[in-house]
Amino acid sequence: MSMLQSANTLPDHGAEGLGRVAHGALASLSDALHGPRLFLGYNTLPDPPFPLVGYLHYDLDPRMAELGPARLLRIAADSMRAQPVPPKDAFDEGTRRMAAQMRVDAMVIVTWAKAFAPDQDESARALWANLAEGYYRDGDAETCVDARDAAVALAVDRAGAQLLLMAEREPSGQYAAPVRIEGEPYGELFGLLGEALDAQYGWTKAAFAL
Numbered sequence: 001m002s003m004l005q006s007a008n009t010l011p012d013h014g015a016e017g018l019g020r021v022a023h024g025a026l027a028s029l030s031d032a033l034h035g036p037r038l039f040l041g042y043n044t045l046p047d048p049p050f051p052l053v054g055y056l057h058y059d060l061d062p063r064m065a066e067l068g069p070a071r072l073l074r075i076a077a078d079s080m081r082a083q084p085v086p087p088k089d090a091f092d093e094g095t096r097r098m099a100a101q102m103r104v105d106a107m108v109i110v111t112w113a114k115a116f117a118p119d120q121d122e123s124a125r126a127l128w129a130n131l132a133e134g135y136y137r138d139g140d141a142e143t144c145v146d147a148r149d150a151a152v153a154l155a156v157d158r159a160g161a162q163l164l165l166m167a168e169r170e171p172s173g174q175y176a177a178p179v180r181i182e183g184e185p186y187g188e189l190f191g192l193l194g195e196a197l198d199a200q201y202g203w204t205k206a207a208f209a210l
Contacts, residue, residue, distance in 0.1 A: 002056055002057040002058075002059060003056075004042070004054045004055075004056050004102070005024055005028075005054055005055050005056070006052060006053070006054050007020035007021050007023070007024045007041075007053045007054055007055055008020070008051075008052060008053050010023045010024050010027070011023050011178075013163065013165060013178075013179075013180040014180065015155075015161065015163045015180075016044070017041070017043065017044025017045065017048075017053045017105070017106070017157075018041065018044050018106050018155050018156075018157050018161050018163050019155075019163060019165075019180070020044070020053050021039065021041035021042075021044055021053060021054070021055040021106055021108060021155065022041075022108050022153045022155035022163050022165050022178070023153075023165065023178050024039075024055045025037070025039040025055055025057075025108040025110050025153050025155075026108075026110055026151060026152075026153040026165050026166075026167050026175070026178040027167070027175075027177070027178055028057070029110065029151055029167065029175045030174070030175075031173065033110065033111070033112045033151045034065075035065040035066050035067070036065065036067070036068070036069040036072050036109055036110065036111040037057065037058075037060075037065075037109070037110045037111075038057075038058040038060060038072070038076065038107070038108070038109055038110075038196075039055050039056060039057055039058060039107065039108040039109075039110070040055065040056045040058055040104055040106070040107060040108075040200065041053075041054075041055050041104075041105055041106030041107060041108060041155070041157070042054045042055065042056070042102040042103060042104060042105060042106075043102060043103055043105060044105040044106045044157055045103070045105045045106075045157060045158065045159055048103060048105075049100060049101050049102075049103055050101035050102065052101075052102070054102065055108065060072075064076075069109055069111045069189055070188060070189060070192060072109075073109065073189065073192035073193055073195070073196050074192060076196045076199075077192070077195045077196040077198075077199045078199075080196065080199035080200050080202075080203050081199045081202075081203075083203055085203065085206045085207050086207055088209065090207075091207075091208065096208055096209075099204065099207075099208040099210065100208065100210060103210075104197075104200055104201045104204050105157050105158055105201075106155060106156065106157040106158070106197065107155070107156060107193055107194075107196055107197040107200065108153050108154065108155040108193075109153070109154050109189065109193055110151055110152070110153045111151070111152060111154075112149070112150070112151055112152075113150045113151065113152045113166065148168050148169065149168070149169040150166050150167060150168045150169060151166070151167050151169065151175060152164060152165065152166045152167075152181075153165040153166075153167075153178065154185070154189055154190060154193060155193075156190055156193045156194045156197060157197075158197065158198075158201060160194075162184075162185045162186070162190050163180070163185060164180070164181040164185040165178040165179065165180055165181065166178065166179055166181055167179070
């Protein structure tokens with residue numbers, strides 16, 4: 001696992017702790033995104049056991065990082081469910097105390113996307129109309145002349161909240177500051193992300209007898 005990062009001072013995008021960890025995950029990008037990245041969020045729900053909202057980059061097998069986000073999340077959830085619970089003496093007291101203070105509340109997946117502005121471009125308006133009417137096909141966004149490379153963060157918590165942030169990739173290769181995509185986020189990836197979170201929380205609770 002990577003080092004735990006504090007999100008206490010990050011923008012919350014109107015979503016409190018969930019927004020802070022999603023912002024931190026998306027803002028951690030410093031180069032082109034070549035595959036999905038997975039993050040755990042801690043203490044994002046009310047009454048946290050410790051006053052620190054944080055996030056942790058979930059280190060993936062390089063082969064898993066090459067998968068699409070939907071398949072990655074299915075494999076991650078299955079792997080977490082199948083992971084055996086270690087014996088009670090597997091962790092020292094300090095590790096158990098840390099696990100009790102940093103409660104697994106959320107999960108974020110960061111993946112690539114295409115951004116386009118229907119209010120500024122005719123091809124983008126046509127693409128948006130197809131999307132709204134259910135005619136969108138995989139790859140259509142790539143045909144939009146003014147579509148820009150971007151990264152998106154999809155975030156869920158154990159209370160059922162969902163959030164979508166986006167950061168456009170600038171000509172320099174760096175990513176702009178994350179912004180919230182308004183509207184009610186929905187879709188298959190949010191459901192799969194919730195399943196992976198449930199599996200991770202269940203294992204953590206059992207492993208540390210929380």
